[in-house]
Amino acid sequence: MSFETLExxxxxxxxxxxxxxxxxxxxxxxxxxxxxxxxPEQLAQWMAEGGYPIDPVSWYARAFKLPSNASPGNRIxxxxxLYHVQEEASxxxxxxxxxxxxxxxxxxxxxxxxxxxxxxxxxQNTGTVxxxxxxxxRVRAIGHALERLGLHNTTTTTFDAANFPRExxxxxxxxxxxxxxxxxTSRKNPEVLDPTRGIGLASGLQKAILKKAVxxxxxxxxxxxxxxxxxxxxxxxxxxDALGEAGHNMLRMIxxxxxxxxxxxxxxxxxxxxxxxxxxxxxxxxxHHNDTGGFFVAVLEKGPFT
Amino acid sequence: xxxxxxxxxPSNDTRSALEQVVTVIDxxxxxxxxxxxxxxxxxxxxxxxxxxxxxxxxxIVNADHQPPLRPAPDTIGMPFMRIKMIHPKLTTAAVMxxxxxxxxxxxxxxxxxxxxxxxxxxxxxxxxxxxxNFTGRGYVLIGYRNMMLGMGFYAxxxxxxxxxxxxQSLFPKAWSVxxxxxxxxxxxxx
Numbered sequence: 001m002s003f004e005t006l007e008x009x010x011x012x013x014x015x016x017x018x019x020x021x022x023x024x025x026x027x028x029x030x031x032x033x034x035x036x037x038x039x040p041e042q043l044a045q046w047m048a049e050g051g052y053p054i055d056p057v058s059w060y061a062r063a064f065k066l067p068s069n070a071s072p073g074n075r076i077x078x079x080x081x082l083y084h085v086q087e088e089a090s091x092x093x094x095x096x097x098x099x100x101x102x103x104x105x106x107x108x109x110x111x112x113x114x115x116x117x118x119x120x121x122x123x124q125n126t127g128t129v130x131x132x133x134x135x136x137x138r139v140r141a142i143g144h145a146l147e148r149l150g151l152h153n154t155t156t157t158t159f160d161a162a163n164f165p166r167e168x169x170x171x172x173x174x175x176x177x178x179x180x181x182x183x184x185t186s187r188k189n190p191e192v193l194d195p196t197r198g199i200g201l202a203s204g205l206q207k208a209i210l211k212k213a214v215x216x217x218x219x220x221x222x223x224x225x226x227x228x229x230x231x232x233x234x235x236x237x238x239x240x241d242a243l244g245e246a247g248h249n250m251l252r253m254i255x256x257x258x259x260x261x262x263x264x265x266x267x268x269x270x271x272x273x274x275x276x277x278x279x280x281x282x283x284x285x286x287x288h289h290n291d292t293g294g295f296f297v298a299v300l301e302k303g304p305f306t
Numbered sequence: 307x308x309x310x311x312x313x314x315x316p317s318n319d320t321r322s323a324l325e326q327v328v329t330v331i332d333x334x335x336x337x338x339x340x341x342x343x344x345x346x347x348x349x350x351x352x353x354x355x356x357x358x359x360x361x362x363x364x365x366i367v368n369a370d371h372q373p374p375l376r377p378a379p380d381t382i383g384m385p386f387m388r389i390k391m392i393h394p395k396l397t398t399a400a401v402m403x404x405x406x407x408x409x410x411x412x413x414x415x416x417x418x419x420x421x422x423x424x425x426x427x428x429x430x431x432x433x434x435x436x437x438x439n440f441t442g443r444g445y446v447l448i449g450y451r452n453m454m455l456g457m458g459f460y461a462x463x464x465x466x467x468x469x470x471x472x473x474q475s476l477f478p479k480a481w482s483v484x485x486x487x488x489x490x491x492x493x494x495x496x
Contacts, residue, residue: 037402037403037453071487074483074487074488074489075483075489075490076421076425076450076453076455076483076489076490077453079425079455079481079483079489080402080450080453080454080455081402081403082453102370104372125368126368126370127368127370127371128370128371128372128373130373130374132377136380139380143381144480146384147384147385147397147398147399148399148402148481150384150399150402150403151384152354152365152366152367152368152383152384152403153367153368153371153383154383154384155371155373155374155379155381155382155383156379156380156381157374157377157378157379157380158377158380159377164377165374165376165377167374167375167376168374168375168376168377
């Protein structure tokens, strides 16, 4: 497998050989308990009965890792909506969003709905989760996951996230898990490393979506910006742009850290451009640190601050 | 760029945020029907309401839900009951979510062979013991180890025998498990 397109990240990745070695291994499968219908203890028991090693995710008590050849989507417990299958790194944005019962939360780019479902379960089927995507076929896929898990606190819309109507707000928390070059998913989809695909092509759209999130968030509310790519053009540069435009009294970063999960800080400069010093509070996820995919998460808080 | 959102304009509309977006229907007849057939107590649905944004399906949603007026939602809440049928039918999602509250016309712990047939949309035969709480021809709920899985239609036989009737599976095709997979796990042997 060629990792040529990732070479440009070598200067800031701490253990390049470990990084490449992790990318060469298949990705473990991760499942999380639908706590509306079951408990992690029940799920552990099911795994034991199914012949799987019980390997809890240390930082997220409701989740378990399975061997990469497991097929948890064919189990009766899955059909009944007792758990959901979702890659470990992609669980991070919602944990950092920290949804609370009865809040009003917007998932801007929601399809296929895994994070929407995770938000709705964290809210214990109360309040409002608005799940949007611009592709109506993908919006239908969101519906299927939500139905199986028994979630009735969600509304779906089909709309361009960057131009989402202002009157739909305000929201207590917003997840901007934006379309990206997806380099971090190469352990599942090796074609994302094809050099002809291009990196940073979506940065204009990403910036527009994050600015829309800032507009729709209530004062004091939280915004999580995430991608599954390593590219600073789609990560730090996008967040830096939003911080610069909003100003320090309207938008600030808060630490994106999870005890028990190893991550690297956001970059402070890239190719001659330096970023807001707060950027070190962002979270970079490299596959060799926790045997996951790659991810980027920034947590922002909306002002005004005095 | 971004200014704090202006407080929304004062409105004389006293309806809830939900009612302003979608038709909230009187749920009492529907809940009474579920109580009569399945023994599901209406308080099972406390804090929830039924809305109709689609002529064929009623959705269930928590009463504190606040969908946006614009853009117009595609779906609000979870599909609950198909109403354009001779006998309105609970959706599979609703059975999975609320079926544990049923006290009659429910087979909560079917056998593995019955579950395999049920999720493959095949008929299952039931014994007198299994049909003990069935009150007669009509909808029944099917589950495994108290995990509710979906809806069937029970028709009693009019002749005596080892089995007393048949349940036609109404499990949706789209929810089925790949036929070459064992839904009870690779380690399962029977």
